[in-house]
Amino acid sequence: MLVSGWVHTAAMTVLLAIGTRKGLWLARSDDRRSWQLEGPQFPMQEVPSCAIDTRGGRARLLVGAKSWHWGPGVLHSDDLGVTWSEPEAGAVKFPEGEDAAVKAIWQLKPDTADRPGVVWAGSEPSALWRSTDGGETFSLVRGLWEHPHRLTWEPGFGGQAVHTVLPHPVDDARVLVAMSTGGVYVTEDGGESWNPSNTGIKAYFLPDPWPEYGQCVHKVARDLVEPERLFAQNHHGVYRSDDGGKSWTSIADGLPSDFGFPVVVHPAAPNTAWVVPLVADGHRFPPDNALQVWRTADGGESWTSTSSGLPESYFAAVMRDAFTPDDVADAPGLYVGGRDGSVYASPDGGDSWSEVVRHLPDVLCVRAASLP
Amino acid sequence: MTVTVRLPGALRDLADGARALEVEVAGQATIRTLLDTLGTRWPAIERRIRDETGALRQHVNVFVGEMNVRDLGGQDADLADGAEVHVIPAVSGG
Numbered sequence: 001m002l003v004s005g006w007v008h009t010a011a012m013t014v015l016l017a018i019g020t021r022k023g024l025w026l027a028r029s030d031d032r033r034s035w036q037l038e039g040p041q042f043p044m045q046e047v048p049s050c051a052i053d054t055r056g057g058r059a060r061l062l063v064g065a066k067s068w069h070w071g072p073g074v075l076h077s078d079d080l081g082v083t084w085s086e087p088e089a090g091a092v093k094f095p096e097g098e099d100a101a102v103k104a105i106w107q108l109k110p111d112t113a114d115r116p117g118v119v120w121a122g123s124e125p126s127a128l129w130r131s132t133d134g135g136e137t138f139s140l141v142r143g144l145w146e147h148p149h150r151l152t153w154e155p156g157f158g159g160q161a162v163h164t165v166l167p168h169p170v171d172d173a174r175v176l177v178a179m180s181t182g183g184v185y186v187t188e189d190g191g192e193s194w195n196p197s198n199t200g201i202k203a204y205f206l207p208d209p210w211p212e213y214g215q216c217v218h219k220v221a222r223d224l225v226e227p228e229r230l231f232a233q234n235h236h237g238v239y240r241s242d243d244g245g246k247s248w249t250s251i252a253d254g255l256p257s258d259f260g261f262p263v264v265v266h267p268a269a270p271n272t273a274w275v276v277p278l279v280a281d282g283h284r285f286p287p288d289n290a291l292q293v294w295r296t297a298d299g300g301e302s303w304t305s306t307s308s309g310l311p312e313s314y315f316a317a318v319m320r321d322a323f324t325p326d327d328v329a330d331a332p333g334l335y336v337g338g339r340d341g342s343v344y345a346s347p348d349g350g351d352s353w354s355e356v357v358r359h360l361p362d363v364l365c366v367r368a369a370s371l372p
Numbered sequence: 373m374t375v376t377v378r379l380p381g382a383l384r385d386l387a388d389g390a391r392a393l394e395v396e397v398a399g400q401a402t403i404r405t406l407l408d409t410l411g412t413r414w415p416a417i418e419r420r421i422r423d424e425t426g427a428l429r430q431h432v433n434v435f436v437g438e439m440n441v442r443d444l445g446g447q448d449a450d451l452a453d454g455a456e457v458h459v460i461p462a463v464s465g466g
């Protein structure tokens with residue numbers, strides 16, 4: 001349920017992790033309007049991925065950091081960022097003989113509470129990794145890495161990476177990944193075999209605009225109440241699937257643009273998603289040069305701008321993981337960060353927004369959760 | 373033979389604060405065998421100098437004396453007993 005106006009919630013502290021091009025900042029708030037900011041951690045390292053894993057009644061922070069000199073890594077903290085740990089040999093690396101090296105970790109995704117310890121990672125180059133020890137060490141999911149399509153996946157502007165990992169909440173044999181380019185792939189046998197799952201998603205930039213794979217899917221979000229329902233923000237195109245990704249239908253009507261990078265869903269209500277449109281591939285500015293968040297509460301049948309309080313003179317882009325909900329079920333907070341280094345928060349599902357911080361380096365990812 | 377590896381500030385925490393490491397390398401040492409040996413004792417340092425394919429990271433420079441190993445034939449460059457090897461991050465970025 002979306003609640004308008006000021007939201008009163010039980011006493012809680014929300015932690016907001018902000019990954020930027022030059023480090024990680026952490027912010028805390030008891031009301032999601034005023035924030036205490038700390039950072040940077042990992043100064044001068046890119047942080048394209050982070051996660052706050054609150055399963056099991058404790059908070060573990062995970063960060064995918066990349067030093068341009070010293071390479072990438074996945075680090076974890078069990079004391080809210082006071083200290084960080086990483087195996088001496090590294091958390092994510094290709095096995096000997098693969099002749100490939102991890103360039104960056106684009107996604108860190110804790111699995112459901114029913115699968116404690118399982119954390120997924122998506123990397124550049126496009127590979128999927130699975131951890132069973134809470135994100136301390138990861139193993140390569142060979143079924144996707146050895147997929148015959150892999151050599152034909154083309155890198156998007158930012159690189160060739162698995163940027164979305166969506167385990168199924170009920171069936172642990174089913175996982176969906178997405179990459180740019182390549183598109184959506186799904187496994188139904190725990191990662192042994194993978195099939196492209198892009199029917200209905202257009203690839204206007206290819207000679208055949210309806211290929212089996214090769215789409216430039218920017219982000220996919222799974223409805224947490226009806227898990228066969230998915231929302232996808234494409235490189236032009238906003239789609240919904242009602243069958244776990246087997247087919248996709250455009251839901252872009254009603255939006256000011258079908259271009260953008262992120263899409264997120266409500267933590268507890270079905271059919272509710274938000275996007276952050278940009279005008280077009282060739283004009284990557286918000287519509288009307290104003291930062292806009294758009295919400296649907298009916299699965300994409302209709303859209304409403306929920307942008308009150310967001311800046312009206314804004315020329316930055318919001319990256320695919322720089323938009324997130326928190327986990328407050330009855331009054332979800334939303335957090336959006338831009339390449340201009342600003343972050344805005346809404347404690348009421350987008351009805352109202354206020355600034356968390358400005359003038360950070362380019363924001364690459366944000367994640368938020370109420371602390372146990 | 374013994375080779376001295378001089379570390380940049382960013383890697384010294386991984387060597388318990390040491391500015392340099394004395395590495396005993398069996399047989400005729402090369403940059404490759406030096407780094408292989410370094411990796412057995414200091415894996416967290418070695419993997420920041422080379423990626424998991426064994427290649428030197430793009431923005432890390434390794435010097436033997438004043439010569440960049442990329443100008444000495446890469447990791448197959450021979451090292452003399454007592455050589456000093458400097459690990460220095462490249463000047464790059466913005």
